[in-house]
Amino acid sequence: MTRTVDVAELVDRAREGQPRAVARLISLVEDASPHLREVAAALSPFTGNAQVIGLTGAPGVGKSTSTSALVRAYRERGKRVGVLAVDPSSPFSGGALLGDRVRMGEHATDPGVFIRSMATRGHLGGLSWATPQALRVLDAAGCDVVLVETVGVGQSEVEVVSLADTTVVLLAPGMGDGIQAAKAGILEIADVFVVNKADRDGADQTARDLKHMISLGRRERAEALWRPPVVKTVAARGEGVQDVVDAIDSHRAWLHEKGELDRRRARRAEAEIEAIALDDLRSRIGDLHGGSALTTLAKRVVAGELDPYAAADRLVEGVGG
Amino acid sequence: MTRTVDVAELVDRAREGQPRAVARLISLVEDASPHLREVAAALSPFTGNAQVIGLTGAPGVGKSTSTSALVRAYRERGKRVGVLAVDPSSPFSGGALLGDRVRMGEHATDPGVFIRSMATRGHLGGLSWATPQALRVLDAAGCDVVLVETVGVGQSEVEVVSLADTTVVLLAPGMGDGIQAAKAGILEIADVFVVNKADRDGADQTARDLKHMISLGRRERAEALWRPPVVKTVAARGEGVQDVVDAIDSHRAWLHEKGELDRRRARRAEAEIEAIALDDLRSRIGDLHGGSALTTLAKRVVAGELDPYAAADRLVEGVGG
Structure with missing residues (x-):
């Protein structure tokens, strides 16, 4: 049972912002359909405009709430926003056993927001090709900003994070300590640190630990010219979210200034092709x-x-x- | 500067249990030295005897303490034990910023224990080939049991866990909840669940949540004939460790009975070759x-x-x- 697919028309409709066309294109690339290559070729000329922001952190730090708060902030600036949730524990990725955390509900009916969950298929390389292709669809569909939400600090997450222009690493007080997380390599991938749930005990300590670590890391690697800022938020109440957006903007300005954006995108394309x-x-x-x-x-x-x-x-x- | 390497002699000495020969062979395979293939060929006839036990769980659940307790338990049974720590946050893998967690110290001078940290190199596929080769060295060196300790539930961890005959998933009360962890796919990889730090509040709840999840999972997948037991431990005091060993033994007996051990090992070899x-x-x-x-x-x-x-x-x- 093959449905006829007019890829050119789908791409046209996606570029006009029709959510169903966007969803259909993502399905075509995600499921490695026979049309995958045709879709990729048709999208190619329209890509490269979206600002890609990665959000990662251990389960429980409030990634979904933070993602939702960032969507709101970018919508208030009139941006078209895409969300790719590649977190297997995310309420958006179908892996949820409980439905109690679906906080993105408020954006579900906003025509300026595309939300897509990428199921982790568990097979090697699954995410590494499907996620960049979904990103290309959102990019070609005119998203100004694409938020890629992933869990944890494992190899596959680092891979997905490597898609981003700016990577935001979330922590929360009392989730193990900041140092513990740092051991797992987050220091190397973070462009912006967010200590969420900053109304809890230990938030200041976590932020101090992070700042200390960052200064140690800089001493070791003099070439690391960008110093990741540490921002405190209470995402559930929207507190500090503007500071996160500002930190992301600063990082983006730095990327432009240093020519690092082009280098990151070239590396991203290399990884994708490979x-x-x-x-x-x-x-x-x-x-x-x-x-x-x-x-x-x-x-x-x-x-x-x-x-x-x-x-x-x-x-x-x-x-x- | 090439040092002459007599691989055959190294393998002989490793089989006699000489730790330096074991360490040198692991270095040869880990660093992808020119001798890698020669080492692999020389080891091949002596492999396939070790019982491989994977331990995984989020940072902070007490993996290192649990690994150390299991080493002690197997040593008391007169087994020769190998440990491969592929946890980037492990005190054994060189990634530690703090030296305060080195609890394996007690085994450092035991000639019946080989401990090796595998650094996560961060490049795709790094662990997927180095870890099985190190495992082969420990296996050929006569380890009866090899414990492979990994962090988290990411793709690379699942890959490493796939090396194991029996996979033990550790949780602790209050580290997010059991359900949260389950979403991330641990239900599929766990042969034995351990709720460590069981003297803390919430341990019984975590164990109950897990058991509930397991029964749900079984309803969905009738072919899953093995029902993962849930064991409570306080590894730091050695409590419940015997129960973990018993659970691992039961699982091993089941693997033998069902012919599943051969199938797992064949799949492991396929993954390794690929x-x-x-x-x-x-x-x-x-x-x-x-x-x-x-x-x-x-x-x-x-x-x-x-x-x-x-x-x-x-x-x-x-x-x-």
Whole structure:
């Protein structure tokens, strides 16, 4: 059952801001439909305009509330806003067991806001290609700002964050300590730190810890010219959200001034191309000998007859040949 | 400056349990040395005996303390134990800013324990090949049990956990709630749940939430015949650790009975071979046109002249040809 898809028309309608066209295009790229390449080619000339902001942090720091507050702030400035929630614990990504946190409801009927949840499929490379493609759709659809919300500090999250022009890392007092989080590499990815739930005990301490860490980090890496600001918010009441927007603006100005925006976007494109290429190569591996090559080689490795490198060489021969 | 490496002799000495030989072999595989393939081939006949136990959980749940308690429990049973810490926030992996959590100190001088931290290199695929190779070294060196400690529930962690025969997921009361953690996919990867810090308020509630979730999950997936037990511990005082070992044993017995152990190990080998093959293909991509192919293509994508799929096709052509 193939529905006829007029990609050119969909792209036209998406560019006019029709939410259903935007949603349909994202579905086409997310599901790796046969139209994926056609969609990518059709979008290409219209991309590169959106400001991409990544938001990340451990579960419980208030990412969804902060995202929602930022959407509101950008809407008040008249911006068209896209949200990609790649947080498996997000209420928007369908992974929620409870429906009690859906705070984005207020934006659901706003024609200037596109909200899309990206389910984490659990397969290697899933997010690394689907999310940038969804981002391209929102970009081509005329979003001035796209917020990419991810959870945690794992490798896949860092990958997704690498899509962003500006990465905002959220913390909350009493969620382990700031130092703990820093160990997991957030210092390297954060352009702006937000200590949310700043009305709670320990917020000042968390902010101080972060600032101390940042100054230590700068001593080690003199080339790190951008000093991530630490902003305190109570996102649920909208407090400090304007400061976050200001910090993001400052960072963006810095990116422009230093030519860093172009470098980041070139790196982003490299990662995106590489991920697609590797996904293609992975599926070629899967197809070798009708899909049985890997299984056969794995059995021999388990039996100790073959080491995994020798097995991999045989696979790669098959792909290259 | 090449040091002469007698791989065969190193493997002999590692099999005799000499820690320096074990450490040196892990370095050889971890650093992707020119001897990597030779080491892999030499180890291959001696692998497949170790019981591999994965431990994962968010920062702050007490993973290191729990790992240390399990090492003690297995040592008391006369087992030779290996530990691979792939937790970037672990005190063993060199990422620690503070040295205050080094609780494995007690095992440092035990000749029956090998502890190795795997630094997360931050590059895609880094852990996915280095960790299984280190595991093979510990396995060939005669470890009866290898504990693989990872943080979080991100994609890379799931990948590492996929190495394990039995995966233990740790939670603690008051770290967000159990449901929250469950959303992030831990229900699918956990063979044993441990609620650590069970002397704290909310431990019973967390355990109840987990059990409820498990029963919901089972209703959805009738084929999931193993019902993950929920064990409460206070690892810092050694309480409940015996129950964890018993739960792991029960799961292992189930794996054997169902033939699931062989299937898991075959899947593990498949993932390992594929990761090595993709890493090889990735480096071929990096080498194309003296390393400039990807950069050039990325520039054209940023400029909107080329879409990322068309760019990826050109890369793959280069690799295949």
